[in-house]
Amino acid sequence: MKPLILVSSKTGNTRIIAHGVADEVAGAVYMNAADLPEDLSGFGPVGLFFWCDRGMAPEDMKAAAKRLCGKEVACFATMGGCPQEERALAWMQKTSEELVAAGEGNVLKGTFLCQGRIDPELIERMNKMFGNGKPDPARDARRKAAETHPDRLDVLAAVEAWRKCFG
Template identity: 35%
Template sequence: MKTLVVYSSRTGNTKKVAQAMAGVMPGCELLPVEEAPSSVDQYDVVAVGYWVDRGMPDAATRAWLEGVRNARLAFFGTLGAWPDSDHARECMARGEALALEPARGNVVLGSWLCQGRVDPKVLEIMARMAGDVHPMTEERKARIAEAARHPDDEDCRRAQAFIRRFLER
């Protein structure tokens, strides 16, 4: 079996999960999206890791996915929001939709997200923006504080369990 993990990571959260997943995948290559080949025909399973940027997979992942054909894809990623939120589910659906035009012959095996620390500089900029669409409520404070502890070891184990489901033929 040949497998590939492609990841995009601005501050290291998604890279950490990608490394954990690659560690349990047989015959695995681990590549940042900037170095990923456009043709992935030779791989049995391709795990695609993104960070959530304004409600969807980041731009580098979106651009790479445009060229992907005939692949069995498992999406994973990190975000600041709760992984069981509607927001997270919408992000996953948008990610999957990027690969699912019928003519491209891709199969989406599933999607999985966990929280990832939000860059404090970005939080600061958002807080300073006039008319911030995300007011600093107690709930938001708690969510940001929790995100700062992720991805943790348990997230990495869950990511490994997620990908293992697609490696057993």
């Protein structure tokens, strides 16, 4: 069985984490969620690498997760917010459980959440929606904190999380 690194990434943040893990996992197959083949019998364990899309997993990852059957799964995600906040951790747990339950007989082995750069389009939309087009100091502070992530320490932590889940 080959470990499967299944990825959905909009800005490249999640792709950085997924590539880092794939580079460290012997025999891992790296694949975009939209490119999942019909026959998944040769894959396991599975890492679902995704981003926070309006408080949910992205649609391509949801569709891929529905096709998993009898797999040990770990979920890895990136988000613009602070990953240590209770709200972020609750989102990660709930989203991971939903993804793993979307298929049949899968087991959630663990989760990993880290911060990532915020999409500039999202920042612009948020400023228009909530600030009448004007920057918000608190939102700007969060954006600046996210600018340096994911970094090498985030990648190392993701690799460690994979090892804790799957040995």
